[in-house]
Amino acid sequence: MKRKTLLCLSLVAMMMTGCADQMFVEDVSLSLILGLDLDQDDHLLVYMSSPVFNKEAKVKEEKVEVKAVSIRDSRELFDQTVMALTSGSKTQLLLVGKKLLKRKNWIDYIDPFYRDPKNTVTTRVVAVDGPVSDVIFFRPKDKPRLPLYLANLVDTAYRRNVTIKTTLQEFHEQTTEKGITASITEMKKDHKIMLTGTALLDEQSKYKLSITPNENKLLRILQHKTKGDFPFTISVPMESNGHDHWISFSTPSIKTKTRVRYDNHFIFNTDVKMRVIITERLFPFNVRRDAAKLQKSIEKKMQADFERLIKKTQTTGIDPFGFGIYARAYTYPEWKKVQNQWGKAFSKADVNVKVHVTIGGMGTIK
């Protein structure tokens, strides 16, 4: 009998827990997108987009802009205007204006994401070329509400390596790790929203360089992150007549191997082994007979592309590839001396990329 009453009591207690302090979804403004930017006078602007759970509201999305001193401060200001209590626990995207990205120590602003256990860290970090307000207040008719659209856009583009996807947690890794500099998704709004590639930041996390979607694929390969699709469309040099020879291929397998040695400066030798399947060819060519020739010209073209990208980063003194991690692992004594100015040391390094292409298939026609 005693046991039964105890059981009933505990059951009731378990059921009752939800009654005392409940939180209706209508009372929460989930800031699904948070935007950070600077205005003309270099004041911090914080933007928020949150869904509205209400039948009477015509537009199911609230978008707010406030001038604040920090993200946490902006929350009080949001609460003054939005319908419900602002919560950062479901933030999907963090949009950062390029103007802010160029400012020193801007990453101090994202401290609450790491400090407050209620906030999530799987938020995608996105650089916006131009004012953030353009993106936030954009209301496309043919798309779902903006947070869903943008999150999906970044995720799918990342799968094809059009751009990179960096979550706040990964961003933290990249900014604290001395052997790599951060790289984040880049977005632009002209008349519609476009992913323009990847923004590369330097050791102080200031904006340095933008790369195109094509270069982003090369970046991913050099980072040894060869998951997802890597479709290429390139113009291969052929000795015959002058016009371009366009060829497209998918790469079912890419293997990258990096070795490092030190001889007054760092020397990196990276081998990229690719197996390609031709998906498109706009010029006559006998692949059955001259496969080796085609392989060679693809190799040559890719190698030149790799070298151009590496040169570009070296002149700006950044290492988005993470060669520094290899330098630390294999040449620790030398790395230790330069670890705090790795960008400078990397700009003096020799990086030799060798591409090996194997044509795995020419497709179903000749």
Place this chain on the structure above:
Amino acid sequence: MKKYAFNEITVMQYIFLINGAQVGTGVLSLPRILAEKAGTDGWIAIIIGWLCSVSASIFLVKAAAKYPEDTLYEILIRFFGKILGKVLISVYMVYFAFSAWTILVNACLYIKAWFLPKTPEYIVLLLFSIPTFVIARNGLRVLGRYSELSFYMVIWIPLFLLIPLKDGNWLHFLPLLKEGWRPVLSAVPTTVTSFLGFEVAFFFYPFLQKKQHAVLGITIANTLTILFYVFVTFVCYAYFSPDGIIEFNQPVLNLLKLIEFRFLERFDMVLLAVYLIVVSTAWIPYVYLAPFCFSQLLGKQDHSNYVIILLLIIIGMVFWLDPTWNDSEGWQKMVVKGGLGLAFVAPPFLWVYSWIYEKFRRRVSH
């Protein structure tokens, strides 16, 4: 006739009791503390710590095995006489009570910070104490069953840590012994203390059914602990960069925060709630042992009233003191100091003492 016929524990229960007492909330911050001291070589220090704790454990079992039917209370009285023996056992009692206090406070702080920020501490502790009382008022056999059952219930937790591992980078570990042995050795005291908890075996030994397996049992318990520690540390070091990990207070929870399924976010909260079972197997033996010592001091059979008193004192103290994270860390340091004495110094000393004592007594009896 056996003294504790109704409370005998099997070797398995013995193993899981010790293992349960060892693994608590410490492991959540262990990777960071080790990284601060020894960088990515911290895991080597765990192995050294394990060697220390296994040897101390063997001494402990050997010392206890001299008088297999006696609890530590009776052994101490036999060795040092009634007054000194009682004083020494009170030292153990205070240590156990204080350990129970720190573990409970620490667990409560975690729960409060992660998912019950508005609930007062004493209510959280009140909720902890009800199941604790239900178990700890019984004999050792119930405790053993609880520890064994909860081990099987939570054995899947490490599997989820494998999910972030796919983004890990093994290059973080290279080169081994980055700065030589010195930093590794400086981290050993930390790892040694993370094995604290096996001192409860002193009190459990007389209850063990098959005493010939005592050494094996305590070694397996220590080994289970080291496997868990090394595994967690490995995953953390592979995922977080060596420079990034030291910024997170509890890197393990940050790691779990990254796990997301389509239907479930914030896995750290789910796991922390389940992990409470693991932590409970750490505080319950202490909550049992402190009143157990007290009842022996008073020469009483039943200890369950003292369990209530202890839990009430703890709840009352929490109510008055309102412990902060810094307080809790300070108390943990005190427990560790006491634990080092009682778990690592006392057993070899007792073993040597018992040897001298036996010799001396034999000479007297001749």
